[in-house]
Amino acid sequence: MEINTSGSAGTDDVFPDLPPFPDDVPTAPLLRLSLSNLRSSKDESDALFRAAKDLGFFYLDMRNDTLGETLLTESSQLFEVEKKMYALSEEELNRYDYSSIEPHRSYFGYKAMGKGVVDAKGNKDRNQFYNAPKDDFLDQSADPLAHPKPLMESKELLASYCRHAHELLSLLLTHINSHLRLEPGTLSKMHTLSLRSGDHIRFVTSPPQPPQDLNTSMGAHTDFGSLTLLFNRVGGLQVLLPEQGTFSYVRPLPGHAIVNVGDALVKFSGGIVRSNIHRVVAPPGAQSKCTRDSLVYFMRPGDNVLLVRCSGGIVPPLKEGEEEERVTSWEWIRDKAMSTRSAAKKEGVYGKQRVTNKDELKIV
Numbered sequence: 001m002e003i004n005t006s007g008s009a010g011t012d013d014v015f016p017d018l019p020p021f022p023d024d025v026p027t028a029p030l031l032r033l034s035l036s037n038l039r040s041s042k043d044e045s046d047a048l049f050r051a052a053k054d055l056g057f058f059y060l061d062m063r064n065d066t067l068g069e070t071l072l073t074e075s076s077q078l079f080e081v082e083k084k085m086y087a088l089s090e091e092e093l094n095r096y097d098y099s100s101i102e103p104h105r106s107y108f109g110y111k112a113m114g115k116g117v118v119d120a121k122g123n124k125d126r127n128q129f130y131n132a133p134k135d136d137f138l139d140q141s142a143d144p145l146a147h148p149k150p151l152m153e154s155k156e157l158l159a160s161y162c163r164h165a166h167e168l169l170s171l172l173l174t175h176i177n178s179h180l181r182l183e184p185g186t187l188s189k190m191h192t193l194s195l196r197s198g199d200h201i202r203f204v205t206s207p208p209q210p211p212q213d214l215n216t217s218m219g220a221h222t223d224f225g226s227l228t229l230l231f232n233r234v235g236g237l238q239v240l241l242p243e244q245g246t247f248s249y250v251r252p253l254p255g256h257a258i259v260n261v262g263d264a265l266v267k268f269s270g271g272i273v274r275s276n277i278h279r280v281v282a283p284p285g286a287q288s289k290c291t292r293d294s295l296v297y298f299m300r301p302g303d304n305v306l307l308v309r310c311s312g313g314i315v316p317p318l319k320e321g322e323e324e325e326r327v328t329s330w331e332w333i334r335d336k337a338m339s340t341r342s343a344a345k346k347e348g349v350y351g352k353q354r355v356t357n358k359d360e361l362k363i364v
């Protein structure tokens with residue numbers, strides 16, 4: 001079967017309400033997979049595993065599939081909720097910054113513009129984001145946090161989105177599980193919806209940047225979790241091409257989500273899949289004048305799950321004398337999420353800067 005890549009845009013590849021993504025910037029060759037084909041085609045499933053190993057990023061066409069269409073509709077509705085939330089004053093939003101409030105100290109909640117750093121020089125980020133925890137919205141947190149009114153007014157929508165995003169990503173996990181030839185259910189068991197976990201919906205927004213002062217909006221990073229489901233419409237996301245060592249834009253495509261592999265799955269697979277480095281820069285071309293919103297769902301293992309390789313299948317066993325750090329999902333998130341916060345750095349709680357992909361696994 002022929003699998004397209006994003007090298008060039010097709011006729012229905014533009015968002016009608018936005019200036020077009022330029023045709024003269026290089027774009028990354030993500031495979032275009034289809035959710036509906038994935039349900040029945042072995043070739044599509046093989047392509048999924050290939051994408052998870054080679055680049056760790058791929059497009060997933062959500063159209064012509066009930067779950068996919070539901071996620072497209074709900075994500076559009078959440079983009080509206082996102083607008084309402086960011087219309088709140090900075091003072092109001094800052095009430096939900098839990099990054100230094102004990103006993104709730106957490107990466108959930110609001111992060112103001114410039115609260116994170118994008119590079120080793122300490123340059124500040126150019127985005128605001130809000131991390132809305134799955135467990136609060138599914139009413140399964142021991143100690144739920146307060147969240148802004150626009151989110152609480154759409155609590156059912158957020159809950160429904162968490163369930164659907166989790167269902168979709170679980171389906172992808174099942175395919176990866178079978179390609180790794182693990183016991184059926186091995187990966188799913190560590191990601192049961194009812195387990196307390198770091199899963200959350202992230203609402204990211206970046207205002208247009210002054211043309212004379214462009215900077216990285218979100219610094220180069222890998223995602224912590226197992227799989228990430230991303231909807232964006234304005235360009236700016238870039239992936240590091242593993243062979244060239246250069247960053248390349250990911251063209252947003254209507255009707256498609258972008259899916260990427262995170263660090264936890266690298267650990268579980270003993271380095272077989274790839275958690276690729278990516279970043280967000282100012283939107284290219286005519287899109288540079290747009291506010292850039294994105295909607296991310298991070299699927300993560302349960303908080304108490306140990307991030308060690310699975311045994312069985314094609315997962316390479318540890319070599320004699322080789323040891324793996326025994327860190328739980330919760331400990332890993334705590335260190336990693338706080339490592340890019342400038343305030344945390346100042347207070348001396350700068351976490352370990354954890355980056356994992358195939359090549360770096362050994363130095364983590």
Ligand SMILES: O=C(O)CCC(=O)C(=O)O
Binds near residue numbers: 278294
């Ligand atoms: O906004 C985007 O397109 C990507 C955001 C991202 O990589 C993240 O929040 O981890």
Ligand SMILES: [Fe+2]
Binds near residue numbers: 221222278
């Ligand atoms: Fe990311």
